[in-house]
Amino acid sequence: MQIEANGLGKRFHREWIFRGLTHLFRPGTATALLGPNGSGKSTLLNTLSGQILATEGTLTYSVDGQVVPVEEVPRRLAYCAPYLELIEELTLTELLHFHTRFKPLRPGITPTRLIELMYLEKSRHKLVRDFSSGMKQRLKLALALYADSPLLLLDEPTTNLDRTGVEWYLEHVAVSVTNRLVLVSSNVPEEYGFCQQQLSVTDFGAKAAR
Structure with a gap:
């Protein structure tokens, strides 16, 4: 997927979170959205994903040169963030089978294989609510990383993970x-070391927006 932002800005009440972002996010590339806590990284990520409406500017989505309406973007993206909730009343196996009805996994990856990739074979019948915070984060990451989607969004991906995680x-x-x-929203270099591009939110954030 390709995302073209032109003069993009987001304001809450009278405060601009970011403003004046013009950038072409090309398919096959990884971009880190950088900035300190509270700088607006998550807001920018959610705006680029179409989940939050921009106050000004435009966003254009396309796949293989064909424009994708914003309402179709959610089914083409995979998202991992610490604040996203899991259905904790289900077991791991039940959750995977339910989730993949709406968000299929990449070819060759089955729910059983995904459990193996997460090293959670012993927890396949365990309720998700009984998982540790690290196990839940690994589950969120696996669902995003192995989703069959052209757009991958990662917001502070190593939150709650220990060194092994x-x-x-x-x-x-x-x-x-x-x-x-x-797109990776982060202020931890290790999380985005694979990214070819970096954008600092402070360059078009609140100070730059005044």
């Missing part, structure tokens, strides 16, 4: 970004 993320993100447009 971070190494798992680095291993699996490396094999999951090929031929996708990837």
Whole structure:
């Protein structure tokens, strides 16, 4: 997927979170959205995904040269963020079968194989609500990394992960970004080391927007 932002800006009440972003996010590339906590990285990520409406400017989505209406973007993206909720009343196996009815996995990846890739074979029949915060984050990441979608959005992807979890993320993100447009919101260099491009939110953030 390709995203073209032209003069993009977002304001809450009278405060501009960011303003004046013009950038072409090309398919097959990974871009890190950088900035300190509270700088508007997550807001920008959600705006680029079409989940939050921009206050000004335009966003154009396309796949293979064909324009994609904004209302169709959600089914073409995979998203991982610490604030996204899982259905905790289901077991891991139940959740995967339910989730993949709406968001299919990449060819060759089945729910059973995904459990193996997460190293959660012993927890396949465990309720998600009983998972540790690190296990939940690994599950969120796996659902996004291995979704069959051309747009991958990662917001602070190593939140709640220990060193082993971070190494798992680095291993699996490396094999999951090929031929996708990837956007990573982060202020941790290790999370976005694979990105070819970097955009600092402070360059078009609140100070720049005044």
